Amino acid sequence: MKLYSYWRSSTAYRARIALNLKGLEYEIVPVHLLRDGGEHRKADYMALNPQGILPTLEDGGVALTQSLAIMEYLDETHPTPPLLPADAVGRARVRAFCQAIACEIHPLTNLRVLKHLVSVVGQGEEEKLAWYRHWTGEGLKGLEAMAAGSGAFVHGDSPTMADICLVPQMYNARRFNIDLTPYPTLVRIDETCRALDAFAAAAPEAQPDAGT
């Protein structure tokens, strides 16, 4: 398998953790989001991923897009260890937690939106950061409430897709100096996860294109 990835892309980070938890071999193909107007907007990449975003996973000649869909695909094609609970209500809870990140926080705070806020809307650096902090704070508040009563991980005794989405989101929050003290459950689960090899090896700083 080939994963088109950028070290700081949090959606590629999700896919990397999932691949590592499954113990799968994969080749990283770096796609630089900033260089040369963005390698993800070039025709050859968009032929694989018509939205022109990361990540894309190539498996047996098929190009798969959208990180949550990729995780579901990996879980279906390589069921062990499972990334979702065994019961329908548990699976709904884990998926809702993922979507609270992937549909509510990340879309408002990713690179293309921050660039648009500056170059089209005309926001300054401080206003851009205020936007970032507002939507991240709103989102983390909801997640902390959703995680109430969680054990070592968001759901059950082993990592699920919920933890896979949480860790990159917390990485981004730290990078933008968001005060995390109101979210003790999230902080604790994030630390537990990052101590695991599968998460550590997926971290931005551990990537072949780190720092580029």
Place this chain on the structure above:
Amino acid sequence: MKLYSYWRSSTAYRARIALNLKGLEYEIVPVHLLRDGGEHRKADYMALNPQGILPTLEDGGVALTQSLAIMEYLDETHPTPPLLPADAVGRARVRAFCQAIACEIHPLTNLRVLKHLVSVVGQGEEEKLAWYRHWTGEGLKGLEAMAAGSGAFVHGDSPTMADICLVPQMYNARRFNIDLTPYPTLVRIDETCRALDAFAAAAPEAQPDAGT
């Protein structure tokens, strides 16, 4: 089952279509997004849905949130008719299509973000509409490419979660007068779907709280 819904909420619209396609009985509990500062931000609703957003589905005393997670739950607990294809690659394609709407278009163009753009960022009405058109256009362009080669529906011969996400997105685009001529495949599939009873009965104008 009880669905907490607002007639114009496109995420509630998705859940309504899914419930109708499954032929399930459910009670609509209207939650007004504009009245009295937003009924979705009141403590009693947020006890069910800590994010304070629509929809919530109550089933057997359990509150389920996030429309895509709700659709997956309904598909697992009531498998007929299926809302996902039978093969893993097909399911990945359908889920990616859903997420291209739910993670890329809708989060940037929903009511709370448009309100924030005006009241916090200080954008005027025309600039707000430009923002709306920009992100909807970017998103529909990607979707049209993803739908290339589709038959009557986005995937296969019957509606899937992809069609369920598409129809409310197209409703929103029409409501904001987006030019849809660049997206002939999406327009065709949307029309095919809306002719079906399950989609028609879920439309905003067919809801008990329509026009409120």
